[in-house]
Amino acid sequence: MAEILEGIEIPINIRALKTSTIYYVSTDGKNILIDTGMDPGTENFLLQKRVRVEDLDAIFLSHLHIDHLGGAEKMHQDYSIPVYMGYEDLVRVKAIQENPSGFLSELLDFLRMNGVPESYLQEFGENHPVIMELENYKNLDIEDIATIPGGTYGGIKFVNTPGHSPGSTCFYMKNEKFMFTGDHILERITPNISFYDRTTDMLSLYIKSLRETMKFQVDRVFPGHGKPFSGLKERSESIIDHHLGRVQEIRGIAKDLWINAYEIAGRMTWSKGRRMITMNSMEQNFAIGEAIAHIRYMKNSGELDEREVNGTLEYRSS
The missing domain is CATH 1.10.10 (Arc Repressor Mutant, subunit A)
Structure with missing residues (x-):
């Protein structure tokens, strides 16, 4: 039986968002943290929820934005917890670190x-x-999530969802019909779609990813901002309509x-x-x-x- 904290909302210094939501998941004998907030103080918020950082087996990052990965490095350095991210985001973080x-x-x-x-x-x-937030990027030690055998860990399946970022990853629990979506799908905010190089069509990738995640049976969505909600398919369709409206x-x-x-x-x-x-x-x-x-x-x-x-x-x- 999986244990999931409904969401730990952490204040962030981004006016439009105000908070970032992280999740503690205990499943199949593994203790997992999904996302880490914006700064190194994440451990304090976990302790308030009686989550011991030293008991974590892995940290999964939904994507490369600072409000989701900012607390990862300190926990990795202090407790040697492995940190994983989608490959296309990982290579961009490494490029920032190198130059x-x-x-x-x-x-x-x-x-x-x-x-x-x-x-x-x-x-x-x-x-x-x-x-x-360059200092929080410089020393990040992250591994490619694709190196985990079978594309699953503790009953959590990794779903590649490029669009909001090139390596955006959702985390799906089939038995519970739960999906942790990072910024891929939010309930009240339409995720920002931007550029990451001079040629990649991120909006096309995003719309394709939304249509792919709509194929999953999901009863509850755990987003990277805000509280869990239902209606993934309907929300995905409204996001697509929003972007097509922008096109018009x-x-x-x-x-x-x-x-x-x-x-x-x-x-x-x-x-x-x-x-x-x-x-x-x-x-x-x-x-x-x-x-x-x-x-x-x-x-x-x-x-x-x-x-x-x-x-x-x-x-x-x-």
């Missing part, structure tokens, strides 16, 4: 190519979550007009009717990344034409 200045340089070059003004670039770079909005913005990604993001309507100009720098980063992901999806489907003018990419509805 953090190169990561920032590539990020700024790509933002520049997408129309972000020079006057904003330094602030955008400084307020990128990876750069802000961009189609209208770029109709008969050559326009870059930064300008498109500035004209889009965001959560609660907000505009990008009202956001802080971190939120603007998310908005621009989201615009780029949708533009790439539309370009690949033939809905947008692309041209380069003086080093800046511009788009127009076909």
Whole structure:
């Protein structure tokens, strides 16, 4: 019989989210922690729930974002607990560790190519979550979750769900019909879809992953933010509809007009009717990344034409 804490909500320094939810699972003789919050103080929250960190057999990270992996390194160093993550996220973490200045340089070059003004670039770079939390990335010691034989551990099946991140992983318990979704599926927030290189169509991958997870029999969803909920299939369909609505909005913005990604993001309507100009720098980063992901999806489907003018990419509805 599996023991699952319904969720330990940990405060995080991201205004739109406020908390990150981690889970302790005891099943088939294994004690597992799914995600770790944003900073090294995670152990204190576990102790409040009478969870002894030294009894953990493994830590599984749903994806590479700091609000899910920030507490992993200290627990690994203090207690030698193995930490696992999806391969495509793991290689990106290692790239950041090996060349953090190169990561920032590539990020700024790509933002520049997408129309972000020079006057904003330094602030955008400084307020990128990876750069802000670089120390928490530098020493992470993580293993590829695919090295665990059979793709399961303690009755938990690993489900590859690229989209919110390249190596996003969900964790499925077939007997209980539970799925731990990280940021792949959230109940009240539509997960941010961004870019991780110059070519991969993350939105297309995300929609495909949502349709794949809809095939699982799931009675209860344990998300990376908020409380557990039911209705995975219905929520997945509403998320897909949301993104297709964004596509339609961009189609209208770029109709008969050559326009870059930064300008498109500035004209889009965001959560609660907000505009990008009202956001802080971190939120603007998310908005621009989201615009780029949708533009790439539309370009690949033939809905947008692309041209380069003086080093800046511009788009127009076909």
